[in-house]
Amino acid sequence: MDIGVPAGTLVGFCAALVRTTAWIVVCPPFNAPAVPKRVRVGLATAIAFVIAGDLRLADDVASITAGGFILALLIQALAGMALGFAVYALFAAIQAAGDLIDLQIGFSIGAVFDPLSGAQASPVGRLHQMLAIVLLLGLNGHVMVVSGYLRSVAAVPDGSIDLAVLGHELIRIASAFLVAAVEIALPVLAALFCTEVALGLIGKAAPQMNILVLGFAAKSAVALVLVGATLVLLPEATESVIGRAITGIARAFG
Numbered sequence: 188m189d190i191g192v193p194a195g196t197l198v199g200f201c202a203a204l205v206r207t208t209a210w211i212v213v214c215p216p217f218n219a220p221a222v223p224k225r226v227r228v229g230l231a232t233a234i235a236f237v238i239a240g241d242l243r244l245a246d247d248v249a250s251i252t253a254g255g256f257i258l259a260l261l262i263q264a265l266a267g268m269a270l271g272f273a274v275y276a277l278f279a280a281i282q283a284a285g286d287l288i289d290l291q292i293g294f295s296i297g298a299v300f301d302p303l304s305g306a307q308a309s310p311v312g313r314l315h316q317m318l319a320i321v322l323l324l325g326l327n328g329h330v331m332v333v334s335g336y337l338r339s340v341a342a343v344p345d346g347s348i349d350l351a352v353l354g355h356e357l358i359r360i361a362s363a364f365l366v367a368a369v370e371i372a373l374p375v376l377a378a379l380f381c382t383e384v385a386l387g388l389i390g391k392a393a394p395q396m397n398i399l400v401l402g403f404a405a406k407s408a409v410a411l412v413l414v415g416a417t418l419v420l421l422p423e424a425t426e427s428v429i430g431r432a433i434t435g436i437a438r439a440f441g
Contacts, residue, residue: 198256199242203235203340206242206263210336213271215278216320216329234333238340269353270339273360274332280364281319281421284371285312291379292410293403311414315371315421322422371424375413382409 208231211217217227242263288294289309323329369376382405390398 200235200239202242202260202263203239204231205260206267206340207231207234207238207336209264209267210271213268214274214332214336216323218271218275234336238337241340242344266339266343270336272357276360276364278316278319280367281371281424282312282316283364283368285309285315287368287372288312288375288379288410288414291376292406294407311410314414318418318421367424367427371417371421374417374420375410378409378413379406382406 211227211231216222217230286309288311292311294310323332383402386398386402386405389396389401
């Protein structure tokens with residue numbers, strides 16, 4: 188028995204698979220090395236089956252040339268990566284805030300290989316990243332991320348992006364990422380700076396004291412207490428960053 192597959196559906200599935208794969212490769216938490224490749228491939232294929240009917244590269248499939256088909260696939264891949272970058276900026280900002288705190292305390296010298304992220308990770312930075320993932324999963328954020336991706340496909344099925352606007356918005360997102368990282372870490376950094384000043388005054392008043400050892404213990408205690416106290420601000424900061432990132436990508440899609 189022969190099973191006929193319409194050419195338009197097959198072309199749409201290829202475009203959907205390329206776009207979804209590019210999105211999953213960039214978008215957390217699906218891009219984590221802890222997620223098996225089989226799961227990521229299966230998820231990309233399942234979503235591609237759902238949106239294949241919405242993607243149309245041309246009104247007449249027979250008119251598509253090989254060069255035009257490859258160009259259309261590249262455009263779809265760029266659209267998927269742009270959408271994934273909006274979510275990636277969120278996790279990067281939160282982890283960078285923890286890395287700034289680690290750098291100020293001195294924990295960055297104890298960074299070790301993290302099998303979940305596949306890179307070197309410092310303690311507080313990794314804690315912030317894991318909390319961001321917990322917040323995302325606990326608030327059904329992964330469902331909202333997939334829903335937002337599906338809506339983007341329905342809104343812009345051809346994946347066309349204004350490259351000039353995209354470049355401008357990526358710069359805006361990068362600047363917002365740096366500002367958000369400083370905003371999240373600022374209370375702890377300010378307290379650590381005051382601790383440094385206090386230790387300097389103590390070292391001047393009592394030179395016989397070992398300020399190096401005392402300072403490491405004091406800064407560690409202050410940082411751990413304040414990190415725990417400022418975690419309540421993380422959900423609001425998360426919402427603010429992801430909102431700015433998604434708004435910027437939406438402008439690029441028109």
